[in-house]
Amino acid sequence: MKTAIYPGSFDPVTYGHIDIIERAAKLFDKLIVLVSINPAKPSTFSTEERVDFLRKSTKSVKNIEIDSNSGLLIDYLKKKNADVIVKGLRAMSDFEYEFQMALINKDMYQPAETVFLSANAASMFLSSSAMKQIAMFGGDISAFVPNCISGDIINRLKIQT
Ligand code: PNS
Numbered sequence: 001m002k003t004a005i006y007p008g009s010f011d012p013v014t015y016g017h018i019d020i021i022e023r024a025a026k027l028f029d030k031l032i033v034l035v036s037i038n039p040a041k042p043s044t045f046s047t048e049e050r051v052d053f054l055r056k057s058t059k060s061v062k063n064i065e066i067d068s069n070s071g072l073l074i075d076y077l078k079k080k081n082a083d084v085i086v087k088g089l090r091a092m093s094d095f096e097y098e099f100q101m102a103l104i105n106k107d108m109y110q111p112a113e114t115v116f117l118s119a120n121a122a123s124m125f126l127s128s129s130a131m132k133q134i135a136m137f138g139g140d141i142s143a144f145v146p147n148c149i150s151g152d153i154i155n156r157l158k159i160q161t
Contacts, residue, residue, distance in 0.1 A: 004028040004084035004115070007036040007073050011043045012053045012153060014131055014144050016123030020088040023117055025061050028084065033058070034076060035068040044132060045156070053149045074109035083111040090119040090126075132157055 006024055010017060010033070025031045035050045037043075043050070047068045054066045069076045077083060085105060087098050102114035119126075131144040135157040141150055 001029040002084070003030040003032060003080060003082040004086050005032045005034050005073070005077060005080065005082050006086040007034040007069075007076075008087075009038045009041055009043060009128070010035050010050045010054055011041070011128050011132075012045050012050055012145065012149065013057050014123070014126050014128055015146070016088065016090070016119055016126040017054075018057055018146070019120050019123055020086065020117050021058055021064065022061055024086045024115075025063050027115075029063065031061075031064045031086070032080065032082070033064055033066050034073075035066070036073060036076075037070055049152075049156075053152070056148045057146045072108070074105055074112055077109060077112060083113055085112060085114045087114060087116055088119050089116045090124050 004024060004027070006021060008017065021031065021033055033054055035047055035054065045053070051066050051068055058064060058066070073085065077085070085102070089095060089098060098116065105112045105114065126144055131141055134144070135141050135154050136159050138158060141153065145153060
């Protein structure tokens with residue numbers, strides 16, 4: 001059974017992530033979507049909130065598990081006997097950072113292989129941080145996140161004016 005890990009901040013999940021989850025789940029027997037810590041990006045939502053948003057948004061995908069990890073990704077891979085890391089790429093601007101991560105992870109753990117899936121055209125411009133700004137200022141985020149989580153996101157972020 002081939003298990004792949006899709007790690008990310010997911011702060012919060014967007015349709016761009018959901019697209020990668022649905023496509024990656026078709027390529028592997030099992031996909032673990034892993035809420036991880038990116039020390040370069042302080043998170044807006046707690047780990048529990050991010051896991052909950054992911055669970056609600058991916059109910060229709062059967063062969064996935066949502067989990068969280070506060071340590072190194074490669075230690076989680078070893079724990080799960082997995083060697084495939086899935087990442088989504090939106091543009092060349094993502095590439096340098098993602099390529100560096102892939103090389104560092106492989107250097108630390110030789111079996112680790114990073115597989116990149118290109119974002120679909122509709123998600124190329126989509127980012128959690130842009131979506132959070134729109135929600136904060138009362139804009140419409142229905143094109144970016146599913147209805148089942150948009151209310152919670154707006155309630156948490158909306159600035160009272
Ligand atoms: O969605 P992001 O913020 O691009 O995801 C980055 C993330 C969380 C996958 C990355 O920072 C990560 O793997 N964090 C865990 C710590 C780790 O293993 N870092 C890699 C070695 S520098």
